[in-house]
Amino acid sequence: MTSALTSSNAGAARLRQLLAERDPILAPGAYDAWSARLVERAGFPAVYMTGFGVSASLAGLPDAGLLTMTEMVDQARRIVDAVSVPVIADADTGYGNPLNVLRTARAYERAGVAAIHLEDQVAPKKCGHTEGKQVIPAEEMVEKIRAARAARRSPDFLVIARTDARAVEGLGAAIERARRYREAGADVLFVEAPQDEEEVEAVARAFPDTPLLFNWAEGGKTPPLGLDRLRALGFRIVIFPISALLAATRAIADVLACIRAEGTPLGAMERLSRFGDFLEWVGFPEVRELERRFGGGPPGDPRVP
DSSP states (O other), rough: OOOOOOOOHHHHHHHHHHHHSSSSSSEESSSSSHHHHHHTEEETSSSSEOHHHHHHHHHHSSSSEEEHHHHHHHHHHHHHHOOSEEEEETTTTOOHHHHHHHHHHHHHTTOOOOOEEEOOOOSSSSOOTTOOBBBBBBHHHHHHHHHHHHHSSSSSSEEEEEEHHHHOOOOOHHHHHHHHHTTOEEEEEEOOOSSSHHHOOOOOOOOOOBBBBBEEETTTOOOOOOHHHHHHHTEEEEEEEEEEHHHHHHHHHHHHHHHHSSSSGGGGGGGGHHHHHHHHTTTHHHHHHHHHSSOOTTTTTTOOO
């Protein structure tokens, strides 16, 4: 079965290696272990654990700060265990003050996560592309970043500082906050929700020597820039937090509508994954091989000593 990245931080070391390479790291969002395996199977070098998606899939709730730290870390552990590529995880506001951030960072790192991003919103936070956000004082966020750095056991574990100040204080203030967060020791900067391409360019110009993360959120406030443009601007990580979630939601809604209207899924069969393909992707061939090696298969199965 898929080998897991453990808390020994193999994933963090690998993510740092990827950051040192030329091409941006493309990290589609996963909301559970299965979606994470599909991201890896598609050939991506990293997985992004989306808080938006985890809130929806785990609790059926919006991304409004309603999940706890332990719920998020438990989901992160499941995702890490399912894949062999680095996992970048949403850690929201750190779930409290700088002392809480110490525990949060340690818990995510023990779960095998390669990087977390912390944001400077007031708790309970809101999705970065919705209205009504508020931000904490920059000084408090600086202490949270310092706490996260102090908590890590491996120097490879990455701390990504996200600021949501664009929506509250304007772009200039958001860039100044990001500068302070970099000085506090953030490894990567994440200026959330710039509202046009000129603002994206301004962020890139402000930090030519600091790794930057771009949030490619369908339907959000940030313009949908192409990869060549993001590469030219120097963004090092591009996350796609809701692509898989939106695709899954539409596909599930469509097949359920078909069953409701027709009484069976016959009308939707051509749009479904083949059952045999699913068995292969989810790992049944590996299970059968393990059964042959170690027992536990149906009577009459050949055994491998």
